[in-house]
Amino acid sequence: MKTYTNSVNGQSVEAADHQEIFNPATGDSLGLAPLSTESDVGSAVDAARLAQPGWATISDQERRDTVARVAQVLEDNSEYLAELITREQGKPLSGPGSRFEMQACVGWTQVPAALELPPEIVFEDEKRKDILHRVPLGVVAAIAPWNWPLMIAIWQIIPAIRMGNTVVLKPSEYTPIATLEMVRLINQVLPPGVLNTVSGDGRIGAALTSHPGIDKIMFTGSEATGRRIIEASTRNLAPITLELGGNDAAIILPGTDAGAIAEGLFWGAFLNMGQTCACIKRLYVHESDYEAVVGALSTLAGQMPVGDGMDESNLIGPLQNEMQYNKVKELVADARANGCEVMEFGNMPDTGYFLPLTLVGNIRDGQRLVDEEQFGPALPVIRYQSVDEAVASANGLGAGLGASVWANDPEQAQQIALNLEAGTVWINQHGAIHPMVPFGGNKNSGYGVEFGLEGLKAVTQPRVISVKK
Numbered sequence: 001m002k003t004y005t006n007s008v009n010g011q012s013v014e015a016a017d018h019q020e021i022f023n024p025a026t027g028d029s030l031g032l033a034p035l036s037t038e039s040d041v042g043s044a045v046d047a048a049r050l051a052q053p054g055w056a057t058i059s060d061q062e063r064r065d066t067v068a069r070v071a072q073v074l075e076d077n078s079e080y081l082a083e084l085i086t087r088e089q090g091k092p093l094s095g096p097g098s099r100f101e102m103q104a105c106v107g108w109t110q111v112p113a114a115l116e117l118p119p120e121i122v123f124e125d126e127k128r129k130d131i132l133h134r135v136p137l138g139v140v141a142a143i144a145p146w147n148w149p150l151m152i153a154i155w156q157i158i159p160a161i162r163m164g165n166t167v168v169l170k171p172s173e174y175t176p177i178a179t180l181e182m183v184r185l186i187n188q189v190l191p192p193g194v195l196n197t198v199s200g201d202g203r204i205g206a207a208l209t210s211h212p213g214i215d216k217i218m219f220t221g222s223e224a225t226g227r228r229i230i231e232a233s234t235r236n237l238a239p240i241t242l243e244l245g246g247n248d249a250a251i252i253l254p255g256t257d258a259g260a261i262a263e264g265l266f267w268g269a270f271l272n273m274g275q276t277c278a279c280i281k282r283l284y285v286h287e288s289d290y291e292a293v294v295g296a297l298s299t300l301a302g303q304m305p306v307g308d309g310m311d312e313s314n315l316i317g318p319l320q321n322e323m324q325y326n327k328v329k330e331l332v333a334d335a336r337a338n339g340c341e342v343m344e345f346g347n348m349p350d351t352g353y354f355l356p357l358t359l360v361g362n363i364r365d366g367q368r369l370v371d372e373e374q375f376g377p378a379l380p381v382i383r384y385q386s387v388d389e390a391v392a393s394a395n396g397l398g399a400g401l402g403a404s405v406w407a408n409d410p411e412q413a414q415q416i417a418l419n420l421e422a423g424t425v426w427i428n429q430h431g432a433i434h435p436m437v438p439f440g441g442n443k444n445s446g447y448g449v450e451f452g453l454e455g456l457k458a459v460t461q462p463r464v465i466s467v468k469k
């Protein structure tokens, strides 16, 4: 059985303890992932601290060139890593699956490599000149979730490295292997100590985020863990970028052509089997359009090939883990017990954490499947009578990551969008993130943004040089 390792100071380090990782589609063993100790966390932070001053003092151009070489390594190894993602995480190779995740890893590395944050004259008159420089924070702790394990790790580590920080990354305990392999490959072109890993569950995450040697925390995951991380950061006062859960509402304005938007709605809701932070998790449809929208989504859901994602003909795979599988089943069972109409599609394989693509009708705000983040392939479709009522519903929960408005007239949709409490409101698309466009949550979905120049600023601190003339 293959044993995977952490990377510390450019070396593969053997762990004393391991956990076996299984394919969620087949139950096959994938090998042993390392389990770090608190002392391993200390060694990884020490390595990152030691490497940071040297990495910060090489020229900006040299760092950009190195990050561009990282993008090339990702591109060269994308098929190997995509297959590992499919085996470990479950999303299919095809469609918006693991090859798509690898393309995103490459793109989200190329863009920071191309961006610049030069010093900025923020004030000047005859007496003084004030120049704002952006300097690295130091050592960044990156804590990743299991749904897009490599892409989200890249979002966290690449801007940090680009700006002269060093990193200690902890992948999710559900999906460590593909991430550790990606880091091993990336480290072929990074100087030792710039990118290090530790592995394990929340205890190791807590040891890392509370470590006094950490200067910044990048966290993507659930709201509950986000709150714990804020508490942990009182030990090191590290600023945090918090990307937390979403419960994104999509509102279809009355009279919108259901056939024209069905595919966008479908993938907006069922991308990665719904295990995506910014997926449509509540769909609000005017009562006069309800039958047409449910009909169009049902047709698509009924046609989707479901199964082991290593088979290139499949577009829908299993849920990633038993915990999530049971959670989604429980929410659907709760809806059924409360009289909702549960519409299930697809022929499920006998093994693995497969759940049918599910639309749930005759459901209202206040029911668990609407109010809780399902993070799975079960979409509540809620009828509304007035657009004001739909907007109030969309804004009625604590989450504020994304939202979308769907309409024949995009101008009309933009007016509605301004009233939605979310970090991003998409028009006639959902979850359409881009490496140049800042992305982050409002309300309980977190704070801070990633991507683009704003994302680079978030992994620096301002240093003002103020000159008397």
Ligand code: NAD
Residues within 6 Å of the ligand: 143, 144, 145, 146, 147, 152, 170, 171, 172, 173, 200, 201, 202, 203, 204, 205, 206, 207, 209, 220, 221, 222, 223, 224, 225, 226, 228, 229, 232, 242, 243, 244, 245, 246, 276, 277, 278, 373, 375, 401, 441, 445, 446
């Ligand atoms: P999670 O919070 O359970 O785990 C995320 C990571 O935090 C894991 O690596 C875990 O080991 C670690 N962790 C757990 N306890 C910790 C602690 N006390 N201190 C430090 N680290 C700790 O989340 P998950 O189940 O892996 O991910 C799903 C959630 O993430 C969903 O709510 C989803 O919406 C959200 N998410 C948000 C975004 C975004 O960009 N906003 C993106 C993807 C996922």
